[in-house]
Amino acid sequence: MHGHGMGWGFGGADAAGGRGGRWQMRELAKQEHWDWPVVRRMLRAFRPYLRRALLVSVVILLTSAGGAVPAWLTQRIIDDGISRGDIHRVLLWTGVLIGTALITGLLGVLQNWLTSTIAQSVMADYRMALFRHLQQQSVLYFASRQTGDLVSRIMNDVTAIQTVITSTLVGLVSNLLTIATTLVLMLELNWQLTVLAILIVPAFVLPTQQVGKRRQALQAQIQQWLSRMTVQLGETLGVSGALLVRMFGHEPVQEAAFAEANDTLRRLQVRQALVGRWLFMWLGMFSSIGPAILWGYGGWLVIQHRIGLGVIVAFTALLSRLYGPLSQLAQLHVNILASIALFRRIFALLDQPPEITDGPLVLVPERLRGRIELRQVWFAYPHSAQREGHAAIHERRWALQDVRLTVEPGQTVALVGPSGAGKSTLLQLIPRLTDPTRGQVLLDGVDIRSYTLASLRSQMGLxxxxxxxxxxxxxxxxxxxxxxxxxxxxxxxxxxxxxxxxxxxxxxxxxxxxxxxxxxxxxxxxxxxxxxxxxxxxxRIVLLDEATSALDSVVEREIQHALEVLLEGRTAIVIAHRLSTVLRADQIIVLDHGRIVASGTHAELLETSPLYHTLYETQFAVT
Ligand SMILES: Nc1ncnc2c1ncn2[C@@H]1O[C@H](COP(=O)(O)OP(=O)(O)OP(=O)(O)O)[C@@H](O)[C@H]1O
Ligand SMILES: [Mg+2]
Missing domain, CATH: 3.40.50.300 (P-loop containing nucleotide triphosphate hydrolases)
Known part of the structure; x- marks a missing residue:
């Protein structure tokens, strides 16, 4: 649909908003505005493919000009050949006509190939850049985001770049050129008929725009109900959801909800199809009315001997090359704004700096002794976007408060405490899955932030x-x-x-x-x-978050053997849920509400820490 199709640019109906993709573009464009920095950055992505882009422009110019040639040749055949009874001319021009058709056809293929390679290359570049960037983000980054959202950024937003290139950039250039070449040829043939053709424009473009808007509104509703249905299907057809529904006898409620969505979708989709029908009827009718007007006025000019018959025939052929591109240009701003919105989302993701970054030093394994020290460590989870409102009201919630802890080389420290005490949080700090909000984590007396992440983590097993x-x-x-x-x-x-x-x-x-x-x-x-x-x-350093599940004594013994090998000769921090693990630790740390409330050996803690005593009686699976 780059303006050189025959017929009356029925593509206009599609361009006015048939598919879901188009609908999404409209939705995106709604809240968007022109933004130079984003546009500049968008165009910069095409820089590696500049030469190919220039070549495409030349090819588009040639195909647009070539598209107008058949109409011009038709006029020649009729007025110079047929009317004068000159068969040689007729044959010559028909030969040229066939040749032009072949050449523009081939150029069209070349244009498609070039735009596809550019679009796909830019898309591949962005997918790679996004993936690389996300690989550098901390684990916590993913904890506060929906996986589906990130996946959709990489898969959908990037794929939409294809639309940007083919319909926005190529569409703009090729439609403008098609209109320009058509107008030049029209004026060359006859100016009165040209004016008449331009006067008919609104009759074609306006209804397409109107219908486009109506279909848009319907599509928005359809999309909503479709996603509602998809969510319900995902929930009820999954194992966990099905289990819940069966156990609570929730089937009738689910069925009613499904029936409602199903029925609404049926009605909306019938209506949407009908809106399109009226447009098609109008366009179909107009494809006869437009030429009829031309024939009426042009016929009069021919009878007056002011123009040849071939001019009218050429004009009726040129009409479609005017209205198709015009109606596409009329909604180009939607494409442009939607592209800005898409790129803005991609850029926003790319611009988020990784929270955890490399230090300058490389940790040398041979020199590692394995002494871990936490110095006045405080940690608060960053508030996720949805909860930001609450953050302003509530105090910052510390998951760890003023934690001081030293693990000597080869020692095993057991962390115990009630659920939510901050044990897993503390463990994450050692391999720098997160950094402390305040305070320091030291390895052999050196702040672990001084080391490269790869060299640090290569010495740790979690x-x-x-x-x-x-x-x-x-x-x-x-x-x-x-x-x-x-x-x-x-x-x-x-x-x-x-x-x-x-x-x-x-x-x-x-x-x-x-x-x-x-x-x-x-x-x-x-x-x-x-x-x-x-x-x-x-x-050399082992971090273990022991499973809470109670195990039978055979498996328990197997795990115990496995742990013995694992902890032997290594510096270890173990979140312990089993008495056997606690007993073989060199030091036991009791954590509560992010604070260390007691530490010592099992026997000592039983005496001094009431919390430890409770934990011992309730939590540790005794073997
Ligand atoms: N990603 C997160 N974002 C915000 N808060 C978190 C996050 N992860 C944990 N928390 C909060 O931090 C606190 C400490 O959690 P943590 O996972 O360290 O507890 P835990 O001692 O390991 O508990 P359990 O024994 O149940 O595993 C809890 O109040 C928890 O709600
Ligand atoms: Mg935990």
């Missing part, structure tokens, strides 16, 4: 409460910890973590796919596999 595994084989999941690990090394680590026998018994052993949709390992198995992963890494 076993989270619910470890994550990629949807991949056990083998590849273990390789995450050590890319060049051999199967022997893996087996050794897994034996030490008491998980080898379990893996060996899987259908395909170490090559069984686990994770999200793969073979489901039990909670205890996952944690032991995570321990194996840390052992494989050979980290």
């Amino acid at each position: 076993v989270p409460q619910d470890p994550f595994f990629f949807h991949d084989t056990v083998f590849n999941n273990l390789r995450v910890a050590k890319p060049d690990a051999t199967l022997e090394e893996m087996e050794q680590a897994c034996r030490a973590a008491q998980i080898h026998d379990t893996i060996a018994a899987l259908p395909e052993g170490y090559h069984t796919v686990v994770g999200e949709r793969g073979y489901r390992l039990s909670g205890g198995e996952r944690q032991r596999l995570a321990i194996a992963r840390v052992l494989l890494r050979g980290a």
